[in-house]
Amino acid sequence: MERFTYTYPTKVYFGQGAAAEHLPAELERFGKTVMLAYGGGSIRKNGIYDEMKDLLTRAGKEIVEFSGIMPNPTYAKALEGAALARERGVDFILAVGGGSVIDCCKVISAQAHLGEDIWELEYLKNDLPPQGIPMGAVVTASGTGAEVNSEAVITYEEKLWKGSVYGTFPSFAVLDPNYTLSVPRMQALSGAFDSLSHAMEIYLGHSDADNLSDDLALAVIQNTVVNMRRMLADMGDIQARGNLMWDSTLTETGIFKVGRSTDFQAHHIEHQLGAYTDCSHGQGLAVIHPAYYRHILKDAEEKFARLGRAAFGTDGAQAAVEALADFIKACGLPTRMGQLRSRVEITPQVLRQVADTCNLVETGPRTLSRDEIYEILMECM
Numbered sequence: 350m351e352r353f354t355y356t357y358p359t360k361v362y363f364g365q366g367a368a369a370e371h372l373p374a375e376l377e378r379f380g381k382t383v384m385l386a387y388g389g390g391s392i393r394k395n396g397i398y399d400e401m402k403d404l405l406t407r408a409g410k411e412i413v414e415f416s417g418i419m420p421n422p423t424y425a426k427a428l429e430g431a432a433l434a435r436e437r438g439v440d441f442i443l444a445v446g447g448g449s450v451i452d453c454c455k456v457i458s459a460q461a462h463l464g465e466d467i468w469e470l471e472y473l474k475n476d477l478p479p480q481g482i483p484m485g486a487v488v489t490a491s492g493t494g495a496e497v498n499s500e501a502v503i504t505y506e507e508k509l510w511k512g513s514v515y516g517t518f519p520s521f522a523v524l525d526p527n528y529t530l531s532v533p534r535m536q537a538l539s540g541a542f543d544s545l546s547h548a549m550e551i552y553l554g555h556s557d558a559d560n561l562s563d564d565l566a567l568a569v570i571q572n573t574v575v576n577m578r579r580m581l582a583d584m585g586d587i588q589a590r591g592n593l594m595w596d597s598t599l600t601e602t603g604i605f606k607v608g609r610s611t612d613f614q615a616h617h618i619e620h621q622l623g624a625y626t627d628c629s630h631g632q633g634l635a636v637i638h639p640a641y642y643r644h645i646l647k648d649a650e651e652k653f654a655r656l657g658r659a660a661f662g663t664d665g666a667q668a669a670v671e672a673l674a675d676f677i678k679a680c681g682l683p684t685r686m687g688q689l690r691s692r693v694e695i696t697p698q699v700l701r702q703v704a705d706t707c708n709l710v711e712t713g714p715r716t717l718s719r720d721e722i723y724e725i726l727m728e729c730m
């Protein structure tokens with residue numbers, strides 16, 4: 350184990366009815382003006398919007414609405430939200446949605462209190478913003494674990510860049526598996542695969558052979574696969590939804606990341622693919638993972654074999670990766686570039702640009718060259 354300090358700032362309320370039970374007391378702790386932030390309006394159809402508005406009104410809050418936060422939230426949208434928060438003197442931000450809404454709000458919160466551009470602060474001055482406007486998250490689409498960390502994945506369209514901007518930690522997160530029931534099938538499976546990817550990317554970083562964090566990550570990998578299968582059989586299985594929701598959140602609390610390094614090379618490739626194509630994060634990962642793992646199989650044979658034994662009951666590294674590929678297919682997730690929704694045609698030229706601009710990870714089983722990343726991407730065509 351490497352040395353570490355672990356502390357956690359986000360309180361999690363899990364279970365059916367958690368918002369009605371706990372939001373009133375949470376809201377009492379913060380000021381009068383609350384930004385109610387959400388995405389494209391699905392919460393207006395499934396009743397969650399009305400429930401939130403009612404809870405805020407009964408708590409005596411003045412509501413400032415900020416809607417239309419898109420999947421793969423843009424930097425421009427975060428700046429728009431920050432300007433509104435400043436102008437209206439917002440005291441608290443309630444992010445109601447999935448990872449995109451929550452991530453956008455983390456940046457809105459930090460940027461609203463900052464006298465300079467947050468991207469320039471982090472990427473040109475190598476600094477982090479001070480505490481922003483307090484915020485809380487009500488999760489309506491599970492998978493990213495965004496509700497329990499300060500990292501926001503943002504697409505900076507003008508720069509053709511997608512990556513992490515560090516904003517504000519949510520003070521609390523409400524996880525009600527009921528809220529995820531109206532999420533469309535493909536989106537629910539994509540979210541669950543993102544969560545599985547997080548656990549695998551953590552597990553495949555450098556660690557001691559008997560590292561506790563590895564064992565915890567493996568338990569979550571196994572549980573995620575089991576519950577994705579249950580959800581495939583019955584999309585209304587609330588127990589499976591709840592398990593997946595907690596798998597996703599727990600993985601991003603950072604508890605499995607202590608005492609070791611992480612990989613996240615598949616994520617870095619996907620982020621850059623997303624910057625060029627605007628494809629779904631979970632679906633991009635589903636396409637990339639098997640091809641990436643076939644390339645690094647020999648560099649982490651023992652680890653892959655353990656992963657396969659735990660998640661798929663297979664024997665050996667090769668069998669583990671092929672079982673993962675079969676599982677992705679069985680879930681109906683995309684397995685080729687051509688199956689991804691994309692705003693541009695995915696050509697070898699686009700993939701070359703993705704390979705030439707994505708981050709290279711030094712803490713995975715092996716550091717890839719840009720040519721090898723291009724090869725991996727081309728194998729997904």
Ligand SMILES: [Zn+2]
Binds near residue numbers: 544
């Ligand atoms: Zn992810």
